[in-house]
Amino acid sequence: MKQVLRIAKENYDAKTAPPDKLLLNSDQECIKINSKIVDSITIPNLIYNRTDGGWSVWSGYKDYYHNLGFVPVFRFFTNQGNNTITEAPYFSTFPKSESNPFNTWGYSVYCFVDNQKVRIQADVIYTRINVPQTVLNYILFIFANPLDILPLPRVSSEGPWLDVVYADMTLGVNFSKPSPTPGIIKDANYGDLSFGG
């Protein structure tokens, strides 16, 4: 017999409460915090040396290997000091002075994730100004839940010439990818399958 663990919110019966009235339901997947990383990335002192007045760029990153074997859900925050937290991505530009606002620099900091690591990357752009060394503090949560890549959608609703059934492929006059000439299948090739018109 299947065993279920349910904890209901106050004034609700755990046996009959709907899912949104439960604090915990062992039948529903929870977002599990696998790891929490508090770290920083440092933008070095950057010297502007272009003579054409154009933008210079700098990028740096840090990788965190999660060893989960799948692409995980994650959340990423930046700490702007005094425990003031914002959720990234974070971007800012700082005019050098009010008398010369076009001498400026700014940065963005953001995440990449794959099935091995999370990469925190900072990109800096600057023009007509040097960039002071700057420490970007951040907090990264990595969850033990896959960030599933969704399969291609079934597109038959888009027209009578579109009908692709994944895993259980149905062939016929309606079998096609989106056609450049809707209504007429001229030529379609799928792996070792081919159709001529």
Add this chain to the structure above:
Amino acid sequence: MTDYVIASSKELHDVKKASLKDLNFTSQKNLFKIQQHGTWSMTLYYSYYYNSIYGYYYHKWEGQTSITHNLDFAPTFEVWGRVEDWGENNYQKWTYYYYATASGPKYRIIESNSSNITIKYLEQLRENLYNPQYGHPLQNVTIDGIYSIYVDPIL
């Protein structure tokens, strides 16, 4: 001493052997626990002014609001918002941005500290004879949104 664990696996998986991704939950991993959640709104006050630094006239909408939590630490949070008057009829996850460009300085700041979540919003559009305000009404507008604050410290 034996470590006791409460865990639940997904269908067709043995709870004693299942990997993390095949567990619905496990007492070995923390979960975000909701401290409070609800709705918020704020008024963006409209003004029109000349910016002598950039040398242009600007339409400006600016507002700020706070959500008190009294946790005594900066919590993890999520904020969603929309500006219905500007055609945004779906709630979007709000994260930080700050652009100080001459074409339209703007920011969206959501900060968590030990007493509250503060939401600040600024939209500015440079006066343009051909498309003066991109459909934005030249008046005060209201933003509304939803939020969750978790009892888990972010630091």
